[in-house]
Amino acid sequence: MTLALYVPRTSPVHRLPAGVKLLVLLVLGVVVFVVPTLPAALGTLLAVVLVGLGAARLPVGLLLRQARAVAVWAAAIFVFHALATDVLTGAATAVRLLALVLAAAVVTATTRVTALVAVVERLCAPLRVFGVRPARIGLALAMALRFVPLVAERADRIREAQAARGGRVRGPRALVRLVVPLLVSVLQLAHTVGEALDARGADTA
Amino acid sequence: MKTRDLAYIALFAALTAALGLLPAIPVAALPVPITAQTLGVMLAGAVLGARRGFLALLLFLVLVAVGLPVLSGGRGGLAVFVGPSAGFLYSWPVAALVTGLLVELLWRRLNVVTALVATVVGGIGVVYAIGIPFLSLYADTSLAAAATGSLVFVPGDLVKAVIAAVLAVAVRRAYPVVERPRRAATAP
Structure with a gap:
């Protein structure tokens, strides 16, 4: 990267x-x-x-x-x-x-x-006292690093789909029309990733 | 904390980063271009709620600290944490926390107006309440001088607060995260 x-x-x-x-x-x-x-x-x-x-x-x-x-x-x-x-x-x-x-x-x-x-x-190791697991912080960081290009890619895909259907691509209205489906799409993605990780035993790490 | 919550937190850290990669909109009358980044701060609180919103922005700051150029203008690294505007950076997790608290409080009657209260108080009020005293201490200037210098950001921030409020209400309808709808109650 x-x-x-x-x-x-x-x-x-x-x-x-x-x-x-x-x-x-x-x-x-x-x-x-x-x-x-x-x-x-x-x-x-x-x-x-x-x-x-x-x-x-x-x-x-x-x-x-x-x-x-x-x-x-x-x-x-x-x-x-x-x-x-x-x-x-x-x-x-x-x-x-x-x-x-x-x-x-x-x-x-x-x-x-x-x-x-x-x-x-x-x-973050001393935070263990408060019940924070350092490995979980590492996991969140790794996910965030992966999500940055992913969010940008999803945004591009939605913008192209809207442009192909004659949607306007500039201005605040276009921003709202882009971000609502983007947020819903990536929230669903995050939900799925969380479940997939749990299914592979991430919650016990 | 569930792994799903971790994924949400990572997602909004990444989203704030992605918004920083968008080119800034230069406004002729203003010395500073409007950037989309603080939209991520307001959205994290408004969509995820106080706790996860706070952690998402904390994680975003860690991303900046470890050297990713994800701040608007391609800035990043440890340099930004010692600069004069670092206070604004430190304010972001708190801003997301306050925005989130207000949204959770107003969740049952969240509309564009109540959401706007949350994004303005959290996303603008908190940011300036922390950023301006820091700037004045750092640059050894009076509070008033630092505040006047920061005024140029307010119009852009208001635009972002309105956009964030509209988005928060739309996302609440389509994919509520703060409080999941009870299936049994809503099913016919």
């Missing part, structure tokens, strides 16, 4: 366990807020870019795309602080935001979805 932000490479960053990378991200997030100065923010940003491009050999375009996604926010925050407080605070806040977002992007690009799902399942 191409629906992932993972970039396959053989680098030390890629080989690092997913749990460790998440922990580093968490620590980084705390540190930049505890030390809210411009040099600290710039240092963090530099380190993140070095790790991402140097150690993990990620494409520059990927980091640029992530940076562009928050550029508007960063600019708005900078302008607000330049007017309300001072330019230095504005720069520090904007750079801090950029550093954090890029750090998270590096973790995401260097860690497989399956590895992160495994971390989620492990993190």
Whole structure:
């Protein structure tokens, strides 16, 4: 499935366990807020870019795309602080935001979805106390991953069927006409999948 | 929790993701294009009810966190959880929960108007009540400034609340999930 932000490479960053990378991200997030100065923010940003491009050999375009996604926010925050407080605070806040977002992007690009799902399942293990079974969470995740392309495919099929019968395909009315049969169809599907899984002993897992 | 409920939860997590893949509708006067994603938030609560709706959006956030580009605009990964608009993201499970609670409460007399109350309070009220304070803390701006900045999303959200209400009523008639109709009572 191409629906992932993972970039396959053989680098030390890629080989690092997913749990460790998440922990580093968490620590980084705390540190930049505890030390809210411009040099600290710039240092963090530099380190993140070095790790991402140097150690993990990620494409520059990927980091640029992530940076562009928050550029508007960063600019708005900078302008607000330049007017309300001072330019230095504005720069520090904007750079801090950029550093954090890029750090998270590096973790995401260097860690497989399956590895992160495994971390989620492990993190959920303590919830056993409340009667939550981690395996059930894994099952729900696996189903959701499968349902994303399936829902899109069903939507396409209904839209084509309606277009073939002369239905309009644009506007809010067309959206309602599309989503009602789509919801009913996929709710029935989910019901069937649930029963099929139970018939194969999923409820005892 | 039954496996069927797990499937419903996974389904609405996937549906919210699929809605995010739809291209955003740019509106000339607004700096932000209208996306269909929060429609998924309102629908999860309105169709599945409070508990399953909450879990569906929680699962959706896990999908985002593990690196699927399922947020509108193809965003995803852990980056979005540390950005200034992360509060809106965190609000979604709560929004689905509140929408679901109201729909369960109004289930017997659910029509477009009562459903609209649920989608507006849950899908808009809760989202802004959590998202705006987070934004103001994060960007170190006043609450008022953060609120004005978020106002641009309100017209689009109102359109989505109406669509979600119409859909919720239609689905309730065709395939009720919150409360299954009692066969014995309705059979002639």
